[in-house]
Amino acid sequence: MTYCVGIRLKDGMVLASDTRTNAGVDHISIFKKMYTFGIDGERVLILMTAGNLATSQAVVNRLRRDIRQDDGTHLLNIPSLSEAADMIGRYATEVAYQTQQKAAMVQDGGGFGSTFLLAGQIKGHEPRLYMVYNEGNCIYATRDTPFFQIGESKYGKPILDRAIHFDSNLDDAIRATLVSFDSTIRSNLSVGFPIDLMVYRTDSLVMPKGKRITEDDAYFHTIRSQWSQGLLDILRGFDTPPLEYLD
Amino acid sequence: MTYCVGIRLKDGMVLASDTRTNAGVDHISIFKKMYTFGIDGERVLILMTAGNLATSQAVVNRLRRDIRQDDGTHLLNIPSLSEAADMIGRYATEVAYQTQQKAAMVQDGGGFGSTFLLAGQIKGHEPRLYMVYNEGNCIYATRDTPFFQIGESKYGKPILDRAIHFDSNLDDAIRATLVSFDSTIRSNLSVGFPIDLMVYRTDSLVMPKGKRITEDDAYFHTIRSQWSQGLLDILRGFDTPPLEYLD
Numbered sequence: 001m002t003y004c005v006g007i008r009l010k011d012g013m014v015l016a017s018d019t020r021t022n023a024g025v026d027h028i029s030i031f032k033k034m035y036t037f038g039i040d041g042e043r044v045l046i047l048m049t050a051g052n053l054a055t056s057q058a059v060v061n062r063l064r065r066d067i068r069q070d071d072g073t074h075l076l077n078i079p080s081l082s083e084a085a086d087m088i089g090r091y092a093t094e095v096a097y098q099t100q101q102k103a104a105m106v107q108d109g110g111g112f113g114s115t116f117l118l119a120g121q122i123k124g125h126e127p128r129l130y131m132v133y134n135e136g137n138c139i140y141a142t143r144d145t146p147f148f149q150i151g152e153s154k155y156g157k158p159i160l161d162r163a164i165h166f167d168s169n170l171d172d173a174i175r176a177t178l179v180s181f182d183s184t185i186r187s188n189l190s191v192g193f194p195i196d197l198m199v200y201r202t203d204s205l206v207m208p209k210g211k212r213i214t215e216d217d218a219y220f221h222t223i224r225s226q227w228s229q230g231l232l233d234i235l236r237g238f239d240t241p242p243l244e245y246l247d
Numbered sequence: 248m249t250y251c252v253g254i255r256l257k258d259g260m261v262l263a264s265d266t267r268t269n270a271g272v273d274h275i276s277i278f279k280k281m282y283t284f285g286i287d288g289e290r291v292l293i294l295m296t297a298g299n300l301a302t303s304q305a306v307v308n309r310l311r312r313d314i315r316q317d318d319g320t321h322l323l324n325i326p327s328l329s330e331a332a333d334m335i336g337r338y339a340t341e342v343a344y345q346t347q348q349k350a351a352m353v354q355d356g357g358g359f360g361s362t363f364l365l366a367g368q369i370k371g372h373e374p375r376l377y378m379v380y381n382e383g384n385c386i387y388a389t390r391d392t393p394f395f396q397i398g399e400s401k402y403g404k405p406i407l408d409r410a411i412h413f414d415s416n417l418d419d420a421i422r423a424t425l426v427s428f429d430s431t432i433r434s435n436l437s438v439g440f441p442i443d444l445m446v447y448r449t450d451s452l453v454m455p456k457g458k459r460i461t462e463d464d465a466y467f468h469t470i471r472s473q474w475s476q477g478l479l480d481i482l483r484g485f486d487t488p489p490l491e492y493l494d
Contacts, residue, residue, distance in 0.1 A: 154402050154434070156405075157402060157434045158403075158430035158431075158433060161434055162475060170493065171487055172482060174488045175482050186409075187401070199493045199494075209494040219489050219492070222485070222486060226485060230478075230484070232409070232410065233477075234474060235426070236419070238422045238469070238473060239466070241418055241422065241466060246417065246418075247446075247456040247457070
């Protein structure tokens, strides 16, 4: 599986993805699931992906080939993020469909779909965060719904639900994101370190360098242990349950 | 959906289930998912169920009919919890299979399986907590794995993973259980109030009265708001992320 989070705030965007892929528990590997496309000063596009790795990679290859061939629309000249999200959705469904046709010949009905988060900004436009579904259609984050998750999303959702609002600052969003990954990694074997993190500031139009966070990263380690201790402290600080609870 | 938790500790067991059932978002109703069978001083059996409600109810009806007819093995005379768990698994797969046969005639391939948690103690035996799978087989909680969840389990798992150990006391387990339900209910529409809670003390051999916790229960309300505030306090108390994180 995979876990990716995209958060779209007033001040910018926080994007993070894990790097574990697995087919069963035997085939565990590290793959980057975050891809960048951009021209500094003009556009920044960051793509994260979950689902069938072969499909995801085929889509990214096609996006890159379009840029190399440069004879038509591609991510470096497409006018808007909305059209970019549509293009990704189209590619993803085409690739998944072709695989399905081949798989049917060998009697494999497996899931070949991928989902994507596309974050970025094109000069003259607002920053946007899109979620591209399996089915090829997409939605974008709004003030009311400022974050999206793809992959193994449930373990890490409660903390984001509580902590993330459109007006949260980037530091708070980074902290909540790390906690969300910590909860997911602890509860699910199929999500693992390192974590790729990118923080994009609204209107900067510069591709962030990004940070690869390993399991022994000092800051992550501090967050992890303070969080763990803090939770137990809250639990212990609660009043004793009323007697009728134990009846 | 549904959410049920069973925790087996040295001092006893904490069992909780929500009461929401839904078929789509239009058909939401309240159903108790916790059933009790026992003879004070001799045996206590508490059953919780998730999955197909028709299957779950049919299984419980069959368990009750067996007791009424009283001409063979039933939950009030079965020698061990392990055999009781097997019996429940057998009934559940039989009912699901029969439904499947009928459904096939009307072209419905839906999921008719149910899963169960069976907790209890029979005089002369240790208390046990069983999880009965969809497929009819079962496992029981051990010192290493002291809790099981069925239904919509992911949102509420991280807090149990952190807080619950075999040596935890009952009060702590109740608190962690309430937090686990709070996280699940906030993140998922298909799990809802009221929550049925039962706390069984090792060797008491008396059926607990149980407590139905509504959304406006004073203690739950305190826990919910202290937890929410506490989490935000921990997040805010973290050091600022290193500059390289934001690059």
